[in-house]
Structure formats: C-alpha cells, structure tokens
Amino acid sequence: MRILMWHVHGSWTTAFVQGRHDVVIPVDAARGPDGRGRARTWVWPDRVHEVPVQELDGADFDCVILQRPHEQELCRRWTGRVPGKDVRAVYLEHNTPVCGAATTRHPMAEQHAIPVVHVTHFNRLMWDCGRAPTTVIEHGVIDPGYRYTGEEPGLASVVNEPVRRGRVVGADILLELAGRQATDGRSLDVYGMGMRDLAVVATDAGLPGWTARLHDDLPQDALLDRLPRHRAYLHVCRWTSLGLSLIEAMLLGMPVLAVDTTEACAAVPADGGLVSSDLDALLRRADDWIADPDSARRAGRAARVHALEKYGLPRFLDDWDRLLEGATS
Template identity: 45%
Template sequence: MRILLWHVHGSWTHSFVQGRHEYLVPGPPLGIGLAGRPWRATEVSSSDVDADVVVVQRLEELSQIPAGVPRVYLEHNTPGAPAQQHPLADWDGTLVHVTHFNDLMWDCGSTRTVVVEHGVVDPGPLYTGELPRAAAVINDPVRRGRIVGTDLLPRFAPIDVFGMNTGEIGGLGDHDLPALHAELARRRVYVHTPRWTSLGLSLLEAMHIGMPVVALASTEAIRAVPPETGAISTDVDELARATRELVADPALAAGRGRRAREFALAHYGLDAFLRNWDVLLEEVIG
C-alpha cells in the first residue's frame, strides 16, 4: 500500500511509518518532508503522486489531493469546548480520532468517526531513576500556558522540563527521541500536567521506559494511567505529595514504573496500532 501523509506530528508519524507499507511524505513547498528524521519513508515534491490512500491531518491538505484518491482525516486535537462542531461535521468521509475522549467531545454530526488509539515504538526498559527529580515533556510551555499546566510545574519541584522551546533545558524533543528517552530515564518520576490536550505521546513513552507517572486526571489520561502506575487525580496537592513520595523512595518508584511499562505495552503497543490502521485503510480503499 502506498500511503501519502504530511509530517505534522513527529512522534505520531514515527510510529505510523513503522508499518509494512510505502510512505510518501510531501517536502517543500507543500510540507516539511522528513525534516531529518531517520524514517523508512520517501520525501516527495508534490502531492500528485500515485498513492493508494491519503491520511489527511489539516484542512488545507484536502485541496491538495488528486480527485478520486481515497482519504481519511486524522484529528489529533481535543476541541476547545464539548459543544464545538468539527470543521468536517456531516462530511461523507471517515474521521479518525486518536482518543476516545476526543471522539466523545467533538461534535462531528453525521460524519463517520473511528478511534485508533496511539501506539508507541518501545524504547525499552531504560529506567534508572538515579536522579531524585521529576521530569516533564512540554512543547512551548510559555505560549500554551495553562492548557498544558505550565503554571503547575513549580509545585512539583525539583523538576526538569524537556521539549521544544522550554528554555535552558530545552532542545530535546521528538527530533532526538533516543537522547530524550535516555535523559527522562534518569529522573525518578514523570509528571503529566496538561489540563486540556489530547493524550501526549511523551507520557506513553515514559511509561514504556518504565517510569512511574503522576498525572492530572483530565481528558484521556484517566484511561491511560491506572493508579498502580503512580498517581492520578484532579487534586494537585495530592499529586505533589505522590511525587515527593516517589522521589524519596526509589524502590517504590521502580515498582510503580514496572507496572507502568506493563500497562503501556499491553494497551499502547505498536503492533495493535499498526494492525488497526491497516484494517481501517484497507476498508477505505475497498
């Protein structure tokens, strides 16, 4: 199968192109291409290519696809409010959500919706927890502010924040996953502070690494973080206490981290993710 898709969400694409198909990624002027990622994919200069199916992730991409080519629309984001109507409401195509929460909250009208949950390339059980500190991965924490819980981070200090545009600790994001994973694995606990975003792949990667996780019980996190993997609550004081306890007790942290890895492998493994996408795309192609 020849699949055309734009490079929009680096971590998601990293998982998607691990499949058995041929992946075509538009470069300039239509997209950013592979952008240095070591993916098994081909960068193309036009969207007018011989593709069997297209995975669309932005509205403007719909007008760039040759007529008659089967397509699905992948929605990564959570709506601004539960009553918000999706731009493709009452569309005659298939809209794919990455979480059940997003599917629940977007008003898609009569458009057919399908949920294909995230799958993560397993970085392996890297966790050492040698540094008695917390870690978080947040891209653009200043610009995104309360949405990603930037204001809550001081309550989990000492904490190191990674991701794009994070200041002095920044520079390690999805463009350098091995280095990011290695640094995360040295911290004792992973903290997930977003109030209203889709499920962050960095959270699932931390669980795969074997980190215990402390998370706000918002959006899809309630399904992704069982209590035995660390702590999940809407009470920030409770989460801060749990973080301190895990930082102070390496054995407790390691045990919760092992359970986090077991859960992540069982529920967010790569094989199921790729298999579910294969079933959907083959159905769309007909």
C-alpha cells in the same frame, strides 16, 4: 498499499511509517508546513518517499490520510483527485477541540464520505462530528526499552512551548510547583522546546524558589536516556490530546503522576502511578516515591506493562491496517 499524507506530527508519523505501506510525503523547496518532506530528526524507513509538490499530479497512491482541513484542497489542486470521491480518504484528528469543549463542530462534520479517526476516545467524545463516520485508533509508540534507574530523587516533565501554549499545557502548574520546591526539597527538571522563555517568565514573576532545571530541545535519543534517571514523570497538560511523552515515560519504566484531565485516567494504570486534579495529592505521592525507591520502581514496571499492551506498535499498526483495508475495498 501506497498512501499520500503530509508530514504534520513527527512522533505519530514515525510510528505509522513502521508499518508495511509505502508512504508519499509532499516536499517543496521551503520545507514549510505543507511541504516538509521526510523527517530530519526521526529515523524513517526507505518506504517513505518524498515527492516534489509539482510532481504529485498523476502520482500513484491508493488512499490519502488528511490531518488538516485545507489538505482536501491541496490534494485536489496538487493531484487532480478529490478526497472521498476520486480517491479513498480518512481524516486523522490529533487534537481536542480548540474552543468550546463538547460544542465545537468538526471541519468534517457536514459530509459522510470521509471517516474521522480520533487518537483518543476522549477526543471522539468531545468533537461534534455530525454525520461523519468516526472511529478511534489509539496511539502507538515505538518501545525505547526499559531504562529506568530513578537515581535522581525528583520529578521530570516534558512540555513544548510552554509560554506560547500557557495554561493549555499546564505551564502555570510547572511555575507553581517550581515555586514550592525550595522549601520542600523537591527537584524539578523540565524538558522541551521553549525553556528559555519559561525561565524569563518565572524570573519576571519574581517567583521565590525558582530553581527548576530547564533543558531546551534535547535530541530524542538524549531525552530518552535522560528522563528515566529521575524518580518519576510528571504530566501537567490540562487540555490537549494525550501527550506521547507520557506514554514514552511509562515505556521507559517510570512511575507517573498526571493531572486528571482528558485521556490521562485511561492512560495511567492505578498501580503505575497517580492521576489526580489535586496537586497536593500528586506531590505527596512524589514524596512517597522519593522516600521509597523500591515502591517507585514497582510502579514504573506496572506502568510499562500497561503501556506496552495499550500503546504498543503491533496493536497500533494492526488497527490501521484493518481500517485502511476497509477504506480501499
């Protein structure tokens, strides 16, 4: 099958293109949001083809995967084909509603020709999709292999652009925990894009004990090597779709601590970590693991087993194959 889709979410697309389908990715000279082309920081197979925007009219494809509302119009204008009418289409929804949990109407809610595919059951529950058919295909993540050492007795977290995204991704929680650590003796390493901005905010706030180590935008391979040296992984997002870094941490063999919101309770097994809205409870579990490395290692192995079963690439690709075969039959 030949599929047209835009390069929107690099991690998700990297998993999807490991399948057996040819994928057409629009590209333009600016390589902006609508013409980004092939990934430059991820390894994609040769079956992913860049096609210049001006050459899409008449391009050969069997199905289009839409990920943003305006892509319907882009497809019509650039290819001459209307999604859901002239070509089979599905709409992939990566995110939770931006406003009004449970009351936000989805952009595809007023039609029934294009099914909406959610990446978590929580997202499906929260979006009001009206009469649009809906389904869930949970994330798939490429297995980085078991790499856990836990040699550094502290916590690690991954958050991109924490200052711009603020409370949504738990930036304030990171600041609070970092403010406690000087007294309690815990270390906290935070990885991701925008760490310099977080350091400025912490300094301006005059937080006592702000000694968290910040690591700005490491390459993916370096990040996957660095994370499992920490004793445990900390997931602080309040209102966002399930972070792939949490799944990657479990696959690496890390025990995990997660704020109890969105899909975290389904993602983390009871023997692989702790999910709680009580920050003190999360820190107590961190203390237990710092004091007992063997217990942390056992929890990390259980987390990895769960992640391989629930978020393994074979299941993910099989689910998409079944959906796409139905969409094009």
